[in-house]
Amino acid sequence: MAKPRVAIFDFTGCEGCELNQLNFEDQLLDILAHVDIVEWREAMDGHADEYDIAFVEGSLSTPDCIKRIHEVRRKAKVLVALGACAVQGGINGVKNTHPIEEVREEVYGEDKYLFPTLPALAVSSVVKVDYNVRGCPMTQLEFLKVFTALVLGKEPIEPEHSVCVECKLKENECVYARGMICLGPVTRAGCDAHCPTVGQYCTGCRGLVPEPNLKAMEEILVEHGLNVDEAWKRLQLFNANEIEGVRS
Amino acid sequence: MVQFFLESERVTELVTHLKGQKPVFAPHRKGRKSFAFERVEDAADVVLDYPRVMHSIRKFFLPPRETLMTFDLAENDFSTADVQPSDAIFFGVHSYDLGAVHRLDYNLGKGHPEKNYITRRQGAVFVGVSFEPDAYHFCGSVGIDPMDTSGFDIFLTKLLDGYIVEALTEVGEQLLNGLDLPAHEAGKPARGNFQQHIYLPQAKLNEVMAKSYDNPVWAETAEKCVGCGTCNLVCPTCYCFNVEDTVNIQATGGTRDRHWDGCMLREFTGVAGGEVFREHLADRQRHRVFRKFKYISDETGQPWCVGCGRCTAYCTAGISIVNIVNRLVGDYEKVAVTPI
Numbered sequence: 001m002a003k004p005r006v007a008i009f010d011f012t013g014c015e016g017c018e019l020n021q022l023n024f025e026d027q028l029l030d031i032l033a034h035v036d037i038v039e040w041r042e043a044m045d046g047h048a049d050e051y052d053i054a055f056v057e058g059s060l061s062t063p064d065c066i067k068r069i070h071e072v073r074r075k076a077k078v079l080v081a082l083g084a085c086a087v088q089g090g091i092n093g094v095k096n097t098h099p100i101e102e103v104r105e106e107v108y109g110e111d112k113y114l115f116p117t118l119p120a121l122a123v124s125s126v127v128k129v130d131y132n133v134r135g136c137p138m139t140q141l142e143f144l145k146v147f148t149a150l151v152l153g154k155e156p157i158e159p160e161h162s163v164c165v166e167c168k169l170k171e172n173e174c175v176y177a178r179g180m181i182c183l184g185p186v187t188r189a190g191c192d193a194h195c196p197t198v199g200q201y202c203t204g205c206r207g208l209v210p211e212p213n214l215k216a217m218e219e220i221l222v223e224h225g226l227n228v229d230e231a232w233k234r235l236q237l238f239n240a241n242e243i244e245g246v247r248s
Numbered sequence: 249m250v251q252f253f254l255e256s257e258r259v260t261e262l263v264t265h266l267k268g269q270k271p272v273f274a275p276h277r278k279g280r281k282s283f284a285f286e287r288v289e290d291a292a293d294v295v296l297d298y299p300r301v302m303h304s305i306r307k308f309f310l311p312p313r314e315t316l317m318t319f320d321l322a323e324n325d326f327s328t329a330d331v332q333p334s335d336a337i338f339f340g341v342h343s344y345d346l347g348a349v350h351r352l353d354y355n356l357g358k359g360h361p362e363k364n365y366i367t368r369r370q371g372a373v374f375v376g377v378s379f380e381p382d383a384y385h386f387c388g389s390v391g392i393d394p395m396d397t398s399g400f401d402i403f404l405t406k407l408l409d410g411y412i413v414e415a416l417t418e419v420g421e422q423l424l425n426g427l428d429l430p431a432h433e434a435g436k437p438a439r440g441n442f443q444q445h446i447y448l449p450q451a452k453l454n455e456v457m458a459k460s461y462d463n464p465v466w467a468e469t470a471e472k473c474v475g476c477g478t479c480n481l482v483c484p485t486c487y488c489f490n491v492e493d494t495v496n497i498q499a500t501g502g503t504r505d506r507h508w509d510g511c512m513l514r515e516f517t518g519v520a521g522g523e524v525f526r527e528h529l530a531d532r533q534r535h536r537v538f539r540k541f542k543y544i545s546d547e548t549g550q551p552w553c554v555g556c557g558r559c560t561a562y563c564t565a566g567i568s569i570v571n572i573v574n575r576l577v578g579d580y581e582k583v584a585v586t587p588i
Binding site for chain 1: 278307470476478492514515564
């Protein structure tokens, strides 16, 4: 049986997720044993017209992005969104909380008419996404799980529970007990609570749990010292698209 | 029962004495203001004066994560994990946490006995310590006293300048052999007062819970709740778990692992086909509380909550199980009680 052909594409993002793929120093040869990488702008030359699995990094923020993503979707049998920008719009989504003309002016100044721009969108809001590898940068642990499942022809399981679960399984002292603000209670697990474990707090990079109770989360944040605006800005950082219109 | 006196300065000596006989697990400082049971390397690190540890000693018998078996896809073969009796001393255990272990013994011992748990439970020796109830403890309301010695092999009752030491079993007596302690004859001190109370005993709570299925308290609690699952995971009488298979990147084999799960998590009640039985947080809150005060209690007559206060103390949203139960009591008795 021929190996599945993999292509990796970047849209609007910092390319940190792709870099994190290159960082699989211990597993890269194992990964390559299962698949042929046929296109990857960041790591190799060449262009492919046919591929089976597409990994897509970055949000969609220009008319050109929209055109390209439709082309990728047409060719790929399986499309995997890679990282916070691709999965939920990520930090780029903060742009969407400002009027688009203002943003254009701020970034491009008098040349703004040369650069058409759109609100930063999650890949799934334009084309069908089959699976997600979340995080900023994408969680290596989850990439390996999704990748292995695809190679075995299984359905990857996406966690629905919060980061708190993973912290509790590790008996981490609660970030709130350390006097910091944490978005773990409404953030989707799968990172093995990486940031709280190393003494940081959760910024919500892996997106929100399904049906998050954001009103209750606002109360928690306010109870622990933020004002209401600060609370929503915290939630917006990685999840502006998901919480758009939710604040009452 | 002979009582001995142990000066505070000699606790290290006692731990060292025990450590010479079996591995000892005891509370240690963890992080900024937390405590956790860990294996004692240096007896001086043991902390006996602590409000609560995040995870009770349950974690040694039913670990948060464990590998059940490893499998080989090429050979189509598997081998189950080698589980050994704990054969260790659990030092500085609070009475409610031993009460929780006894409840787990019931749940995991009946029906299809849980082999790994039962194996690890073997050879466990318990040394208890009394404690001063803090703003969250309410074990007095569920019939567990801070100075309750039942089930312990050795018990230490806190005094101002030391501890009363009692050996309650033969195993306990033998472990203390060779330690020269003066007798204590002044009797025991009065226990500290609880700041939290459930207003009715379990016999009456059974009646209350039977009438509480449609109480508005579940929806009101759900408004404050983010469904993070912390209350389940820190509960010493919770034992639900999920099992997952992980295949290695070479696709040659892998492991079947299990980890703690919780009924507050939406995916917990998800089944094949996508059906979710307790779709709303209110349904899940009710289930959680009923698991502690109704379902198993109807069967055993005992509250399945041990009053440790963890679910409340660790809830970032400030949801109090005592307030929920008292609200149900108040609605049943038609009297106003503390708001949730």
